[in-house]
Amino acid sequence: MPAAGNYLRWITLCQALPQIGVYTSIGLGSTVLFLNFCGAQKQFGPYKYILNSFTILGMIFAIVDVIVYPNVHNYNAGFIVFTFVKPFGISDLNELEILLASYTFFYAATIALLSTQFLYRYWGVFAVYKLRYFKRFYWLFWSVFCSYFGLQYALGTLFCFKMDTTFMEYFREEMQYRYDWNISELPALILLAYDPSNGMVRWRNVSGIANSFYIVTTLYGIMMFCGWSMYQRMEEKIQNFSEELKKHQKQFFKALCLQITAPTMVLFTPVFVIILLPFFDLPVSIPSGPFLGLFTLYPAMDSLIGMYVVSQYRQTARKLYQDFRKALESFKRARTTVHYAVPKLSEPYYYGTCIDLLDRFPFEKTAKIILQPQLLTLNYLKTHMADKDYVLEHYHLDIKDLPRFEITPLDANGLRLKNVSFMITGLLIMFIHYFVILYCGLRMNHNICDALNKMSQGQQKI
Incomplete structure (x- = not known):
């Protein structure tokens, strides 16, 4: 047994x-x-x-x-x-x-x-x-x-x-x-x-x-x-x-x-x-x-x-692979050229090349709008150690142990162009979005009376 x-x-x-x-x-x-x-x-x-x-x-x-x-x-x-x-x-x-x-x-x-x-x-x-x-x-x-x-x-x-x-x-x-x-x-x-x-x-x-x-x-x-x-x-x-x-x-x-x-x-x-x-x-x-x-x-x-x-899956995978290779080669060329030619301006060029890589994929436009700021953040907000003493004094934590992003436009060496570029680009994105909202709201407020007169009662109520 x-x-x-x-x-x-x-x-x-x-x-x-x-x-x-x-x-x-x-x-x-x-x-x-x-x-x-x-x-x-x-x-x-x-x-x-x-x-x-x-x-x-x-x-x-x-x-x-x-x-x-x-x-x-x-x-x-x-x-x-x-x-x-x-x-x-x-x-x-x-x-x-x-x-x-x-x-x-x-x-x-x-x-x-x-x-x-x-x-x-x-x-x-x-x-x-x-x-x-x-x-x-x-x-x-x-x-x-x-x-x-x-x-x-x-x-x-x-x-x-x-x-x-x-x-x-x-x-x-x-x-x-x-x-x-x-x-x-x-x-x-x-x-x-x-x-x-x-x-x-x-x-x-x-x-x-x-x-x-x-x-x-x-x-x-x-x-x-x-x-x-x-x-x-x-x-x-x-x-x-x-x-x-x-x-x-x-x-x-x-x-x-x-x-x-x-x-x-x-x-x-x-x-x-x-x-x-x-x-x-x-x-x-x-x-x-x-x-x-x-x-x-x-x-x-x-x-x-x-x-x-289903052949569409293989065709799509093949196309994505080819587009990815082309974009990657373009990214490498841009990185090499810009890194040696204009070191201080390299990060904005990296970001632009990443956006070009993103555009090669047939994503929906909404997904691109969501992903672009993430690429911006990943490119510009590399970790910096300028605040390590402040964090240690006030929070009793070693900054190396913290997952973090930092925005430090100035340090002892002067202007940090990476972070400044992020701040300018981020503010520009928010300004554009806010401008679209404000423009649509003002135009609706200005023209809504004339537009409502052309609608049915049900549409006017909505």
Whole structure:
């Protein structure tokens, strides 16, 4: 017989997989969002919002997994979902059980949004007029759609899989033997298909399984229907499309084929095995936690599939790389020339070259307005040690230990052109912004009466 606590090594694996998943999901997801932001999604239409939303939701799902670290153990006619960690210092068992249930919310919401992707691509080929349901205020419906399945899964899990005395007695020895833990002190959600005393079906737990099975099969069914229909009829429907649109549709279909294969292996099959195994009442003792650890790998896999299949991502990445190299070479030339020719004026030239580098990227104008002052600050406000004695005397701190920026226009050596340049440029930026506000306000005050006379009553009120 294995030694007591022999499944504790699986806990290490259950915590390692989510950590790998969260780093890869955030890394690849951030790359997808960056490429989308830089122009890869220009030809995607409303589909870009689904892609961005799914990427962000996948990263959140991976983060929640790392916070909760859920584990599963199947034993004969039951299973238990539990955690050994106490996130945010929470020690109350009921609150920890709510956190476990919140994990299922993000799981269900993620696969609901994935099914929405399939539905969009299906309508994009066979019912283009229905794509209007992904525009404007219709987006609220899809938010409610994903939230509905997430809440139904989470609430069903919380209320139907509540720990009770019968289950505690059934699992007490098993949990003590396998994990060296008292089940009474463990936050957990449970399923016991049959009452061990009389063999009767425990309908409360079965209704929870029915709820989970309904949600998973419904969403998976949408994906299978859309995917199979596109496989059977897509070639015929896109004959009249332009070559560029045909290429996009085929790429997205290829991506969807991979996207339905990956969740089948990573998201759906493990769930079916875990929730259906207790109904066979087999004499098994399985640490099923690593199956849940695979869930967090899916967002990273989805991002990788999208970047691999859809050519716009590769084209955008290639263009960004080429632009970055050109801008970097320009920056180096400007830095070398100015540094040796006019040392005192080098920093303003560095700043101008950084702005040129920023302009080479297809960011939105708003983002450029936000980033330019940050570049200004990073270029001009290099740390200075002029106030180290003052800081030490009044705050009893060594200035070297403080993260800081300093504005010191004058020191013992005279005028510090770097800081003066920052002050002048910063004041100029604020003056321009204030002038725009003041000008618009004065013009509105001067012309508003004439303009209002040309408007309707409702517009005048606004």
